[in-house]
Amino acid sequence: MNTTRPKPAVAAAGLRKTCGTRTVLDGVDLLVPQGGVFCLLGEAGAGKTTVVRLLSALTAPDGGELRVAGHDVVRAPASVRAAVGLCGLTAVDGSLTVEENLLRTADLHRLGQDDGRSRAADLIERFDLVDVAGAPAARCRRGERRRLELAMAVVGLPPVLLLDEPTAGLDPGDRRAVRRIVRQLADAGVTVFLATRSRAEAAALADRVAVLHGGRLVAGGMPDVEADPCRGETGAMPVRDFFAGNEAARCAVSRS
Numbered sequence: 001m002n003t004t005r006p007k008p009a010v011a012a013a014g015l016r017k018t019c020g021t022r023t024v025l026d027g028v029d030l031l032v033p034q035g036g037v038f039c040l041l042g043e044a045g046a047g048k049t050t051v052v053r054l055l056s057a058l059t060a061p062d063g064g065e066l067r068v069a070g071h072d073v074v075r076a077p078a079s080v081r082a083a084v085g086l087c088g089l090t091a092v093d094g095s096l097t098v099e100e101n102l103l104r105t106a107d108l109h110r111l112g113q114d115d116g117r118s119r120a121a122d123l124i125e126r127f128d129l130v131d132v133a134g135a136p137a138a139r140c141r142r143g144e145r146r147r148l149e150l151a152m153a154v155v156g157l158p159p160v161l162l163l164d165e166p167t168a169g170l171d172p173g174d175r176r177a178v179r180r181i182v183r184q185l186a187d188a189g190v191t192v193f194l195a196t197r198s199r200a201e202a203a204a205l206a207d208r209v210a211v212l213h214g215g216r217l218v219a220g221g222m223p224d225v226e227a228d229p230c231r232g233e234t235g236a237m238p239v240r241d242f243f244a245g246n247e248a249a250r251c252a253v254s255r256s
């Protein structure tokens with residue numbers, strides 16, 4: 001019998017980050033298992049983007065431990081960067097077509113010409129970009145551009161995908177399309193770590209939720225979505241019993 005437990009996608013212990021004299025993250029512990037969608041929920045300024053930047057090894061912690069896909073962000077930042085996809089990290093070049101942007105990203109991941117082409121074609125199909133594949137990215141609508149950014153983030157087949165407010169600024173139809181893609185990626189085995197201010201977003205997508213408030217985690221667990229027939233269909237539903245009995249968490253998200 002194989003008793004080896006799969007490594008968590010993210011393991012943080014006592015994570016601290018300061019900016020000047022300001023403590024932005026104050027001892028954050030996180031354990032994100034492989035697979036599924038993990039939502040980090042919190043109001044503006046809670047520290048979500050800082051967590052995402054630490055997870056992608058774009059910045060280093062000032063204290064605590066952080067491993068992503070089994071790699072230590074301080075000792076092995078290059079391995080962490082290779083293991084994560086970060087939406088928006090590779091900038092879309094508006095003068096290139098949608099397809100060319102994907103091929104360029106595939107090239108950055110050293111996929112090789114044939115693999116790059118088939119990966120780009122697959123993503124264009126699956127992310128509903130067929131109609132704009134040959135158009136300059138600058139002409140894409142906002143929702144198409146967001147789907148392109150998502151596709152570019154997963155060209156290299158990262159085991160962990162980091163998303164910071166992936167549906168912000170999108171209209172409801174485009175929001176649903178992005179959520180559908182996020183769900184498909186998670187169902188295909190990608191661990192999605194999604195930072196959001198929106199309880200509706202967390203309720204629509206999350207398998208697990210942690211609530212960040214003032215740089216500290218104040219709640220975590222599984223949303224009560226099974227009882228909610230609207231899951232994934234609407235951005236406006238109340239999140240019933242989402243943080244039952246946890247007043248701190250309710251306060252933390254009351255303005256989101």
Ligand SMILES: Nc1ncnc2c1ncn2[C@@H]1O[C@H](COP(=O)(O)OP(=O)(O)OP(=O)(O)O)[C@@H](O)[C@H]1O
Binds near residue numbers: 022024046
């Ligand atoms: N480089 C920096 N220098 C000074 N303060 C910073 C810096 N980066 C972040 N902060 C502060 O740290 C806090 C957390 O910022 P962060 O962007 O991580 O929050 P957030 O939860 O992502 O917020 P939002 O939802 O508005 O994006 C904020 O108060 C922000 O002003």
